[in-house]
Amino acid sequence: MTTNSSPQLWLYDTTLRDGTQREGLSVSIEDKLRIARRLDQLGIPFIEGGWPGANPKDVQFFWQLQEDPLKLAEIVAFCSTRRPNSTAATEPMLQDILAAGTRWVTIFGKSWDLHVTTGLKTTLEENLAMIRDTIEYLRSQGRRIIYDAEHWFDGYKHNRDYALQTLEVAIASGAEWLVLCDTNGGTLPHEISQIVQDVVRVTGELGTGDWGLGTRKDSSQCPMPQIGIHTHNDSEMAVANAIAAVMAGAKMVQGTINGYGERCGNANLCSLIPNLQLKAGYSCITEDQLTQLTEASRFVSEVVNLAPDEHAPFVGRSAFAHKGGIHVSAVERNPLTYEHIQPEQVGNRRRIVISEQSGLSNVLAKARSFGIELDQQKAEAREILQRLKDLESEGFQFEAAEASFVLLMHEALGDRQKFFEVKGFQVHCDLIEGKETSNALATVKVAVEGKNILEAAEGNGPVAALDAALRKALVNFYPQIATFDLTDYKVRILDGHTGTAAKTRVLVESGNGRQRWTTVGVSNNILAASYQAVVEGLEYGLLLHSQALAALKASS
Numbered sequence: 001m002t003t004n005s006s007p008q009l010w011l012y013d014t015t016l017r018d019g020t021q022r023e024g025l026s027v028s029i030e031d032k033l034r035i036a037r038r039l040d041q042l043g044i045p046f047i048e049g050g051w052p053g054a055n056p057k058d059v060q061f062f063w064q065l066q067e068d069p070l071k072l073a074e075i076v077a078f079c080s081t082r083r084p085n086s087t088a089a090t091e092p093m094l095q096d097i098l099a100a101g102t103r104w105v106t107i108f109g110k111s112w113d114l115h116v117t118t119g120l121k122t123t124l125e126e127n128l129a130m131i132r133d134t135i136e137y138l139r140s141q142g143r144r145i146i147y148d149a150e151h152w153f154d155g156y157k158h159n160r161d162y163a164l165q166t167l168e169v170a171i172a173s174g175a176e177w178l179v180l181c182d183t184n185g186g187t188l189p190h191e192i193s194q195i196v197q198d199v200v201r202v203t204g205e206l207g208t209g210d211w212g213l214g215t216r217k218d219s220s221q222c223p224m225p226q227i228g229i230h231t232h233n234d235s236e237m238a239v240a241n242a243i244a245a246v247m248a249g250a251k252m253v254q255g256t257i258n259g260y261g262e263r264c265g266n267a268n269l270c271s272l273i274p275n276l277q278l279k280a281g282y283s284c285i286t287e288d289q290l291t292q293l294t295e296a297s298r299f300v301s302e303v304v305n306l307a308p309d310e311h312a313p314f315v316g317r318s319a320f321a322h323k324g325g326i327h328v329s330a331v332e333r334n335p336l337t338y339e340h341i342q343p344e345q346v347g348n349r350r351r352i353v354i355s356e357q358s359g360l361s362n363v364l365a366k367a368r369s370f371g372i373e374l375d376q377q378k379a380e381a382r383e384i385l386q387r388l389k390d391l392e393s394e395g396f397q398f399e400a401a402e403a404s405f406v407l408l409m410h411e412a413l414g415d416r417q418k419f420f421e422v423k424g425f426q427v428h429c430d431l432i433e434g435k436e437t438s439n440a441l442a443t444v445k446v447a448v449e450g451k452n453i454l455e456a457a458e459g460n461g462p463v464a465a466l467d468a469a470l471r472k473a474l475v476n477f478y479p480q481i482a483t484f485d486l487t488d489y490k491v492r493i494l495d496g497h498t499g500t501a502a503k504t505r506v507l508v509e510s511g512n513g514r515q516r517w518t519t520v521g522v523s524n525n526i527l528a529a530s531y532q533a534v535v536e537g538l539e540y541g542l543l544l545h546s547q548a549l550a551a552l553k554a555s556s
Helices: 029-042 056-067 092-099 113-119 124-140 152-158 160-173 189-204 238-247 269-279 293-303 325-333 360-369 379-393 402-413 462-474 479-483 496-501 526-555
Strands: 010-013 046-050 074-080 104-110 144-150 177-182 226-231 252-255 421-429 439-448 451-460 485-493 504-511 516-523
Touching (some): 010 226, 010 269, 029 056, 029 293, 046 056, 056 092, 074 092, 092 124, 104 124, 104 160, 113 124, 124 144, 124 160, 144 152, 144 160, 152 160, 152 189, 160 177, 160 189, 177 238, 189 238, 226 238, 238 252, 238 269, 269 293, 325 360, 360 379, 360 402, 402 516, 421 462, 421 526, 451 462, 462 485, 462 526, 485 526, 504 526
Parallel strands (some): 010 046, 010 252, 046 074, 074 104, 104 144, 177 226, 226 252
Antiparallel strands (some): 421 439, 439 451, 485 504, 504 516
């Protein structure tokens, strides 16, 4: 836990620039604005918005933030140094940077002599001039500078003297932050630590003559720069490397929400923030903001339309999930036995997973989470456990289908509400010669309140048609069904070696605008499995509605 005396770390989020370079990730202007405002609420001090002028989207993004600024965070524009053999004052891309209207600008320059001679195809001296001219020009226009030393660690290892020269020029020109970038993501933590320590030592010697540095421009306005770290995850070391850099003296940590980024991604702020704040004692954001971390992680994944990593540390749905019976029993007595922090500290929660590996303690804890108190001394609890194991041996899976497990428990307890009874169904799919079609017609027969109802409906595929027909048959009896949606549908073949006779497991996710729940069906007939999952999805939604009505009645 941080205190008033905890050392301050400055967080710098580059989700909106570096993160969007991830393959398969694309965002609109509105998406970027929503993410920026969510990061602002989370307490991130620096938010890199993109490269103004690189594309129309980023230009519009910065313009809109000029009209409606963030509340707390500094929005940062990103750009490279000027091109070789030109001047910063006549560089068009720097005019776009100025037009973005941000107080802070991040400029990246080359640290590795290989990139200077091979990538830029210029001289080492001209690269230094590009860094100097760009920073001095932006400083003259009233901007504050974060200097990203691209490929810093590779450059340092190949030519330490030249790499340090690039930092010397950036400092003399007025940069306030020097961010050391492991751009290729190939450096190991012990190397990061040694090199950052060397940079901290060398920059601390400025002014003593050890570096031969001349007068620092704007020294009266800018203190000597602090060191930052920017790591990539190509060696699965981004988080470890960032922490190693902080331990060696870095004061700024750059990263992205959920570790999004080019190739293998960037350092994941959702892991860095709690590790640095809860484990290492640094102050990053407030404790209240830290409890918003899981929600922020999931919000960003939803906006960028990527499935959340359920197994992500700290914020993943499985981060504090317990499946083994021995684990569950121990955690029920004392969470410290199998949890390294309290889930609530990062806005997550403990979950008890039920499966064929479950013990009675799993069932009791899972039932309790749904408001069902089971007596372990009575037969019902063990009956539920045995029924669970039997069904999972047949191919059912209740880890991701908790709604079906709740219905199973009510069945064993003898209090499962019979909202309707399924009598049968038929599905007809159109086949038009020479044309592809997904039209389907489903007919269902159900009994409700002693009446047999026969209904038919069309849909885009057999499952959609079945779902539509069921709703049509039931909505006059249960109008709330009109608010239910089938939000996701997953199919898994369990024994593919049997070909078309293979057993199929279907997971159906449903929702009512406020809650989501998942049900499961298993059969050798994919339509029967789908129908089972859809039926239970509607049944569980009606159960939730009846419970809400009962609670409302009790409170009044």
